[in-house]
Amino acid sequence: MATQGVPEQMTAVQVVEFNKPYESRRVPTPTDLGEYEMLLKTATASFCHTDTMVIKAAFPTKLPCTASHEGTGVAVALGSKVRNFKVGDRIMTGLPKGPCGTCSNCQGPDDWRQYCENIEGHIGIFVDGAFADYHVADCRNSCHIPDNVSFSDAAPLACAGITIYRAIAVSQAKSGDWLAFVGAGGGLGHLGIQFALAKGIQVIAIEARDEGMELCKKSGAKHILDVREGRDKLVEDVKALTGGSGAFAAINVSAHESAATLACAVTRMHGTMVQVAAPTNISVEFEQLLFRDVRIQGSLIAGQEVSQQMLNDVSTFGIHIEKNLVYGLEQVPDLVKLAHSGKMKGKAICVVDKELEEGTAKK
Numbered sequence: 406m407a408t409q410g411v412p413e414q415m416t417a418v419q420v421v422e423f424n425k426p427y428e429s430r431r432v433p434t435p436t437d438l439g440e441y442e443m444l445l446k447t448a449t450a451s452f453c454h455t456d457t458m459v460i461k462a463a464f465p466t467k468l469p470c471t472a473s474h475e476g477t478g479v480a481v482a483l484g485s486k487v488r489n490f491k492v493g494d495r496i497m498t499g500l501p502k503g504p505c506g507t508c509s510n511c512q513g514p515d516d517w518r519q520y521c522e523n524i525e526g527h528i529g530i531f532v533d534g535a536f537a538d539y540h541v542a543d544c545r546n547s548c549h550i551p552d553n554v555s556f557s558d559a560a561p562l563a564c565a566g567i568t569i570y571r572a573i574a575v576s577q578a579k580s581g582d583w584l585a586f587v588g589a590g591g592g593l594g595h596l597g598i599q600f601a602l603a604k605g606i607q608v609i610a611i612e613a614r615d616e617g618m619e620l621c622k623k624s625g626a627k628h629i630l631d632v633r634e635g636r637d638k639l640v641e642d643v644k645a646l647t648g649g650s651g652a653f654a655a656i657n658v659s660a661h662e663s664a665a666t667l668a669c670a671v672t673r674m675h676g677t678m679v680q681v682a683a684p685t686n687i688s689v690e691f692e693q694l695l696f697r698d699v700r701i702q703g704s705l706i707a708g709q710e711v712s713q714q715m716l717n718d719v720s721t722f723g724i725h726i727e728k729n730l731v732y733g734l735e736q737v738p739d740l741v742k743l744a745h746s747g748k749m750k751g752k753a754i755c756v757v758d759k760e761l762e763e764g765t766a767k768k
Contacts, residue, residue, distance in 0.1 A: 411436060411444070411481060417537035418737045419469040423462040427472060427536075427737060435533065435541050439503070440486040443542045445478030445496055448556035448761040450535035451754040452737070452744050453564050453592070454660070458683070459530055466531055472737075474500050474528050475563040476535025476542070477556040479761060487544045497559045497716065498535060499546025500527045500706055515708040516571070519546070535560075536737060536755065548713045551720035556762050558726045561592060561752035562716065564706060566726075569597040569658065570715040571707040572679045573604070576654035580605030585643065585652040587668040588659030589626065590617020592752040593681065595727055597656060598624040600715075603722040609643055609652055611671070613661075620727055620750045636667055643671040651676065660684040669693035669701070679704050727751025732759055 415434045418427045438444060450473040459466055476498040480490055490496060501518075503525025504511050510520040526532035534540060550559045578584040584601050586594050589610035594617070601608050602625050610626035612618045613633055621629045628646055630639050643651055651673035657664050660682040666689050668678045677700045680687060693699045707715065718724065727750050731740045737755055744753040756762045 411539065415538035416734050417471040417533070418473075418734050419471050420460055420466065421469045423468070424460065427741070429734060429737075430469070432471075432537075434539050436482065438482060438484040438541065440484045441544050442484040443480050443487055443490060443496070443544055443547070444482040445476070445498065445540055445542050446481050446761065447476060447478045447535055447538060447540050447757040449477050449560040449754055449756050451475040451560040451752050452740050453561075455564065455683070456529065457745070464530055470529070470531075471533035471535075471537050471540070472529050473534040473536040473755075474530055475560045475565070476528070476540055477550065477559045477563070478535075478540065478542075481539070484544070490544055490547070490549070495550040495556070496542060497548045497550050497563050497712070498528065498540065498542040499548070499709065499712070500564060501546045502526055502528055502532055502541070502543045504543075504545060515710040518708045519706050536734060536757075538734075538757065546709050548709065548716055551716060554716065554720050557728055557730060557754050557756060558719070559716065560754055561726055561728075562596075562719065565592045565752060566596055566719070567707040567712045567715055568681055568705070569593040569656070570600055570718075571711055572656045572681050572704045573597060573600055573606070574711070575702055575704045576656060576677055576679050578606050578654050581607065582653040583607045583609060583647045585609040585611060585655040585668065585671045587611045587655060587657045587664050587671075588617075588661075588682065589629075590614060590620045591658060593658045595620045595624040595751060596724065597658070598626050599722070599724045600718065603718060603724070609646060609671070611639065611667070614747070616748060616750050623727070624725065632667070636670060639667065640670050647673070650674075654679065656681060658682050662688060666690050666693060669697070669699045672699050674698055676700070677702055729753045730756055732756045
């Protein structure tokens with residue numbers, strides 16, 4: 406498909422070999438679009454823990470694969486059946502690409518569709534992602550970015566944002582309820598604090614890093630507990646805040662081996678612990694399940710309707726995304742080093758096209 410103004414070749418940052426650094430390569434621009442696909446001129450793309458998992462061969466990714474599953478951009482070309490977007494639209498790219506449309510998940514509620522078992526793949530994980538001058542998005546999973554939300558704010562929302570937003574919904578916490586976040590001072594946690602507070606939910610932020618605790622405070626948390634004081638003290642403090650019962654629910658966004666049990670321990674009896682972090686194995690003491698009847702519910706990303714609702718809430722409530730920006734794809738290796746340093750606050754984001762990010766490009 407010939408696309409006016411789109412170059413035949415582009416730069417892409419790719420996983421070429423597992424357990425090796427990314428490589429920047431010149432590759433063909435993907436202009437041969439499927440019916441529901443859109444070609445986006447990439448504005449911003451961010452680095453996520455899942456990107457590290459891809460590098461470490463946690464998934465059966467076919468290499469080479471362009472990295473980053475948190476992307477944004479402007480539509481420059483549309484497939485024949487795209488009806489919900491037009492050229493020039495500002496778009497947050499959906500992770501799932503090429504759902505089958507016929508399985509029970511695709512035929513079920515909107516918030517099941519991201520679980521399609523026959524999907525082509527998720528961008529940056531199984532198919533090419535957004536660390537490139539251009540990338541392909543699926544119109545059935547992507548969202549419109551509100552005018553007052555920047556591309557750099559929207560990129561991390563494509564995974565981190567929708568993941569924690571759906572986890573809050575899965576917890577069933579409502580206005581006035583107590584919700585604990587374990588690992589609250591990271592990229593997902595600081596967004597979860599703000600989303601929960603915007604809904605009137607009372608937040609308990611649990612964190613183990615000084616940088617993370619500082620970010621919890623900046624995000625509006627009034628009750629911040631330090632994991633380093635020990636689990637018994639944490640449980641005691643949570644009960645003191647919640648009238649002796651424990652949190653209505655907890656969301657675990659920490660991959661530490663003790664985090665899942667800790668999240669259960671601060672949850673009330675018969676409550677729900679939502680597991681979002683993805684360690685290889687999730688370990689929970691049997692007492693939490695048998696003697697306290699804590700339910701564990703997993704949660705992934707969200708469907709298109711919930712994702713658009715999240716973006717609208719970001720616009721309405723002025724949700725702040727703590728950002729660590731670099732400019733240009735050549736700076737991605739520095740971004741990865743920062744993300745792995747343990748000192749980063751918030752999300753690591755590459756501004757691929759500075760002109761688009763600053764809003765000066767013609768749409």
